[in-house]
Amino acid sequence: MSESTILIVDDEAAIRDMVxxxxxxxxxxxxxxxxxxxxxxxxxxxxxxxxxxxxMLPGGSGIELARRLRRDDLTANIPIIMLTAxxxxxxxxxxxxxxxxxxxxxxxxxxxxxxxxxxxxxRIDDKQKNKALQVFDLQLDPTSHRITIEDKPVEMGPTExxxxxxxxxxxxxxxxxxxxxxxxWGGNVYLEERTIDVxxxxxxxxxxxxxxxxxxxxxxxxxVRGAGYRFSxxxx
Amino acid sequence: MSESTILIVDDEAAIRDMVxxxxxxxxxxxxxxxxxxxxxxxxxxxxxxxxxxxxMLPGGSGIELARRLRRDDLTANIPIIMLTAxxxxxxxxxxxxxxxxxxxxxxxxxxxxxxxxxxxxxRIDDKQKNKALQVFDLQLDPTSHRITIEDKPVEMGPTExxxxxxxxxxxxxxxxxxxxxxxxWGGNVYLEERTIDVxxxxxxxxxxxxxxxxxxxxxxxxxVRGAGYRFSxxxx
DNA sequence: TCAAACTATGACATTTGCGTGACAATAACA
DNA sequence: TGTTATTGTCACGCAAATGTCATAGTTTGA
Numbered sequence: 001m002s003e004s005t006i007l008i009v010d011d012e013a014a015i016r017d018m019v020x021x022x023x024x025x026x027x028x029x030x031x032x033x034x035x036x037x038x039x040x041x042x043x044x045x046x047x048x049x050x051x052x053x054x055x056m057l058p059g060g061s062g063i064e065l066a067r068r069l070r071r072d073d074l075t076a077n078i079p080i081i082m083l084t085a086x087x088x089x090x091x092x093x094x095x096x097x098x099x100x101x102x103x104x105x106x107x108x109x110x111x112x113x114x115x116x117x118x119x120x121x122x123r124i125d126d127k128q129k130n131k132a133l134q135v136f137d138l139q140l141d142p143t144s145h146r147i148t149i150e151d152k153p154v155e156m157g158p159t160e161x162x163x164x165x166x167x168x169x170x171x172x173x174x175x176x177x178x179x180x181x182x183x184x185w186g187g188n189v190y191l192e193e194r195t196i197d198v199x200x201x202x203x204x205x206x207x208x209x210x211x212x213x214x215x216x217x218x219x220x221x222x223x224v225r226g227a228g229y230r231f232s233x234x235x236x
Numbered sequence: 237m238s239e240s241t242i243l244i245v246d247d248e249a250a251i252r253d254m255v256x257x258x259x260x261x262x263x264x265x266x267x268x269x270x271x272x273x274x275x276x277x278x279x280x281x282x283x284x285x286x287x288x289x290x291x292m293l294p295g296g297s298g299i300e301l302a303r304r305l306r307r308d309d310l311t312a313n314i315p316i317i318m319l320t321a322x323x324x325x326x327x328x329x330x331x332x333x334x335x336x337x338x339x340x341x342x343x344x345x346x347x348x349x350x351x352x353x354x355x356x357x358x359r360i361d362d363k364q365k366n367k368a369l370q371v372f373d374l375q376l377d378p379t380s381h382r383i384t385i386e387d388k389p390v391e392m393g394p395t396e397x398x399x400x401x402x403x404x405x406x407x408x409x410x411x412x413x414x415x416x417x418x419x420x421w422g423g424n425v426y427l428e429e430r431t432i433d434v435x436x437x438x439x440x441x442x443x444x445x446x447x448x449x450x451x452x453x454x455x456x457x458x459x460v461r462g463a464g465y466r467f468s469x470x471x472x
Numbered sequence: 473t474c475a476a477a478c479t480a481t482g483a484c485a486t487t488t489g490c491g492t493g494a495c496a497a498t499a500a501c502a
Numbered sequence: 503t504g505t506t507a508t509t510g511t512c513a514c515g516c517a518a519a520t521g522t523c524a525t526a527g528t529t530t531g532a
Binding site: 395427434461 | 510511
Binding site: 194197198200201223225226 | 477478479480481
């Protein structure tokens, strides 16, 4: 997994800096915001993997932000760790009910903060890993190792299965054949260049195998001439 | 069944220790938490089989925790026994509506506590057992150690019995041969790779042995090429 | 409009993984 | 003790999956 990005939301610059340095040292990328509004913009824009949110933002907007993030589907799955000034059970309870994932009480040690972050990220990761990937009525369920379109099972080989899984987890991005090979086959094989094309074709064929669907799922696997392939919900 | 883990949630260290010792003596493993937050983390992390929860945690967070546990799918099935300071009908009623499984009123005897725990665990256990072990007209009764299809007895060896039981308890999931071996044979044996196949075949054969059924039960044991086997009601 | 560069596709040989019948060793049982 | 059921292994056959190639089709830019 690549580097996780953490958004720090706190009105005190000193704390932002301190946390930022801590996270950098722990191998995270960090961005900062000093108020709820900037934070929200940054979240939409940069899609951080986790938000460190000060409970006591001026105007009590910390909890407001948390609530808002949870309400919106786009941001509902971004984990939040609250930073609370004092260890108050009231806050904790209220925060838990807002869907906050964990707490760190100020003052906190860098070690503790990093540990909490890692725990939350791992927990979320496990949850996501076994979650079914879905695009329209196309569904890939890693647990049952099954692909369905409109609940009808779709037949394909193991390689096409991995290929589709890769695309579903990385939509709207173009990947070169080399990159696809590394990600789907693993780095230690040599493949003829055209081989990727053939598997793309097989995947498309499998996605077209269900008759009478409203959407042509094969068309979601798009060729980007000179660059590679892309899985996208938007027409090319 | 392996050792059950009980999580003790109480703010008084003396009670935690006392209960912990009691549980150890009764053959349970126990972990402790002194507040709702730590408890929640421990539950996510350690997945205890039962939670002993003090009703009167500071800030009234005991009931909050119970409510929160019930809301989340991951924790909704973990049984909760409430520890109440005084025997108040109000508490009991309120607790029941939160989905609490039982009550123990302080002060309680170790003997009573253990009895309650065992009762709840057994109840939950029975519920789990009797739930998954029927598919259409195929029935597996763990007690009488019998399998029937449309009330007609099905003959199979002990290994196939365990295999079918495993599948019935874990439907819609793919298992690798290694995983099946660990779960059905136990971890300390070495089996030739093809051996699993042979037992799958014997199981399928047994499931086909009843003539004239509406459903081909053998077909529920599905091969997932390159991944393992899956028991599923849905066609592959 | 043409050539060059790139991609799609059908066909094919090879590899891989699974199903199956047979068999010997072992365990269960009368 | 003899008899039967159960179990694990093996060898073989088959079908799916895979990678490659040759050919056809498409796009791009001069």
